[in-house]
Amino acid sequence: DTGVSQNPRHKITKRGQNVTFRCDPISEHNRLYWYRQTLGQGPEFLTYFQNEAQLEKSRLLSDRFSAERPKGSFSTLEIQRTEQGDSAMYLCASSLVQGGDNEQFFGPGTRLTVL
């Protein structure tokens, strides 16, 4: 399967701990997006990369959040000093920019529970 993959699928952590998630996009896709989805809501945009450059960050992305895409391939999202309010599903999506509709392909998500 050559779709978007995310690891881990589930993460339970204690408040105050740091966590890191990984996203592997579809190999030829040059854009990569992170979204956060809380229960009963739609995904909310966090940040996106074009190749290795992080081009936009949402105001939702506090200083405790950092994302990287060091070689323009996989990406990591780190949350430092986790809070209970960080509990959510973190979704990654990728797309190929060709001047078209920028259709995004989503991974299965990482569900974070902060105790």
Place this chain on the structure above:
Amino acid sequence: AQSVTQLGSHVSVSEGALVLLRCNYSSSVPPYLFWYVQYPNQGLQLLLKYTSAATLVKGINGFEAEFKKSETSFHLTKPSAHMSDAAEYFCAVSAPTNAGKSTFGDGTTLTVKP
């Protein structure tokens, strides 16, 4: 700026009945519109998309949607519901001018009764 409103957080239909999930959007530029389906503990799967071509868009699993600019709507329909259609559905808006990032509605949970 763009936004999406999905009318009805829960919709229940009988198997074989018409499915209608409502979506209204707001966008300052001509939009791209998408419908996604999400099953429990899974990511989003694209059902169909509107990208300024035909206003009636056909997608997977028998779903279709019609873009109506005058009503700023993009409602999702399926003539006959199957049990396997039970899931959460999200409408999303994007635009060529905003790097493709999407704004999603809050979703509609579809229940299909036998």
